[in-house]
Each structure stands twice: as structure tokens, then as C-alpha cells.
Amino acid sequence: MVKKMNNKNYNFSVWDVSEVYAGPGGKLWELLMGEQIHVGGSEQTDILAKKIGLDRYKDTYLLDICSALGGPARHLAEKYGTRVLGLDITPEMIKEAKKRTNGKSYEDKIEYRLGSALDIPSKDNIFDVVWGQDAWCYVRDKPRLIQEVKRVLKSEGVLAFTDWIWGSSEIPESKADYLMEFMVFPNLQTLEGYLQLIEDSGLKILEKEDLSTDFGYHMDKYVSILKENKKNIINNFGQELYIEAENGVKAWQEAANKKWVSRGLWIAKNS
Numbered sequence: 001m002v003k004k005m006n007n008k009n010y011n012f013s014v015w016d017v018s019e020v021y022a023g024p025g026g027k028l029w030e031l032l033m034g035e036q037i038h039v040g041g042s043e044q045t046d047i048l049a050k051k052i053g054l055d056r057y058k059d060t061y062l063l064d065i066c067s068a069l070g071g072p073a074r075h076l077a078e079k080y081g082t083r084v085l086g087l088d089i090t091p092e093m094i095k096e097a098k099k100r101t102n103g104k105s106y107e108d109k110i111e112y113r114l115g116s117a118l119d120i121p122s123k124d125n126i127f128d129v130v131w132g133q134d135a136w137c138y139v140r141d142k143p144r145l146i147q148e149v150k151r152v153l154k155s156e157g158v159l160a161f162t163d164w165i166w167g168s169s170e171i172p173e174s175k176a177d178y179l180m181e182f183m184v185f186p187n188l189q190t191l192e193g194y195l196q197l198i199e200d201s202g203l204k205i206l207e208k209e210d211l212s213t214d215f216g217y218h219m220d221k222y223v224s225i226l227k228e229n230k231k232n233i234i235n236n237f238g239q240e241l242y243i244e245a246e247n248g249v250k251a252w253q254e255a256a257n258k259k260w261v262s263r264g265l266w267i268a269k270n271s
Helices: 014-022 024-033 041-051 071-080 091-101 142-152 173-183 191-200 212-228 230-237 239-257
Strands: 061-065 083-088 110-114 127-133 153-166 204-210 261-269
Touching: 014 024, 014 091, 024 212, 024 230, 024 239, 041 071, 041 127, 041 153, 041 261, 061 071, 061 142, 071 083, 071 091, 071 110, 083 091, 091 110, 127 142, 142 153, 142 191, 153 191, 173 239, 191 204, 191 261, 212 230, 212 239, 212 261, 230 239, 239 261
Parallel strands: 061 083, 061 127, 083 110, 127 153
Antiparallel strands: 153 261, 204 261
């Protein structure tokens, strides 16, 4: 059995992740989740934004780590007037994010930059907010990630993110291996594991939340969307990819509903 604090690393590099999101995998997740490519879409973006009071401030400078297609960046710029730097390691994602932003009334508020979350291409003490939504599960060295967040945050700046994590129940090792291989995750943290990393970095935790019930609900929803679009997926990507996707999403559905896996939310403040 795999304990809920699983320190096992899987042999996936950032380039493996980039290859998935540059190909059919990225299109599949956009089909299931929408262009924000995270659980709950714009509704969850608003929840996190309101928790940190983003609606009360103007001209906030926010770094979105693993910004993908730029969906959250565009939402935050349009609705809250936030200035956003979207950082992603996949060139195809940066290119598409720029394309989708060009011509928008708020495009001058957004910059997309190619780069690594483990070596953020930015000076120290720059951002009012560092932000992430369900994507840091793809980052191998999470202690270094949190240290980089600390480095680029202004004094009194805020860290706000959600991520996929190990849940509260033990999971058979074979099941864990399949889940991680399907998603190309190098490792996962736990709710308390991220809390420890945040505190070790010198950031002060303000809030943490287990979102397991919501995660199970959305996994049920994604299985339904996948089945509803079966014909379209097969026509565009082939039956083999559809079968692989259905097996993988169903496995994550089972794992979410058995509390083997979960989502978490963390908010912290720099000193």
C-alpha cells in the first residue's frame, strides 16, 4: 500500500509534460475542463480571487505559474483589472495563449513568458501575488518551487494556489502507479506536505482547505463529458486514444471518490 504521504518519484521530465500538452492530451483536457484547464474553470478562479481580495485592489501584478492556454490570466485581467505574467514551459501553450489574447481590450495587461517554475525568469520581490491552479503537480522539485515563489514575492505579497494531491486514504501501489503514469505526474504532495513546504520557506500560512468532495464531483462530470464526446474524439484522435483516455479518467474518478487522491487550496503571505 502507498501511504497518504507518498514520496515516490516517477520518471517523467518537464519535456514529457510539454509533449502531452502540445499534442492531443492538451486538446482532450481543454474539452473536459474548458480553456482554463483546471477543475471548476472560471468559478474556481473567482473563488480563489475573492479569498485573497483581488477584487479590492487595482493594478495588482500577478504571476501565474504554469499558465497553459492563458485562460485564468485573461479572466483575471478582464474581470479584476489584474496585470498578469503567465509563465509556462510549453512553447505551443505560450503561442496559443498569445493568439487567444491578441486583440482583447485587456491584452496590454498580460504578458506570456516561456520558462521554468524552478528558475522563474524574474527579478526578486516583483509580484503582489503568485498564483497556480491545479498545475504544480507537474513540477518535480516542489521545495525549490516554493522557494522560487518566496523569492519573487514582494514583502506582504500573497501566494494562492490549488493543486492535485494524495488524499486521506491509503492507495494500492499499482493503482497509484497507473494514476501517475496516465497524468505524467513526477510526484504529488499532500495537504499537510504543501503546508510544511510553505512554512519552511518562511511564508505565513493563512488558509488551507481539502477540496476532496468537489474533486470527486468534477471527476464524475469529466467521465460524463468524455462519454458524450466519444464519437468526436474517435473521429479526431482515434479509438486507441479514446480508450486510453476513458480508462485513465475513470481511474481518477474511482481514486477521487475513494479519497485516494484529492485537491487542496493554500493561501500564504510573505513577511
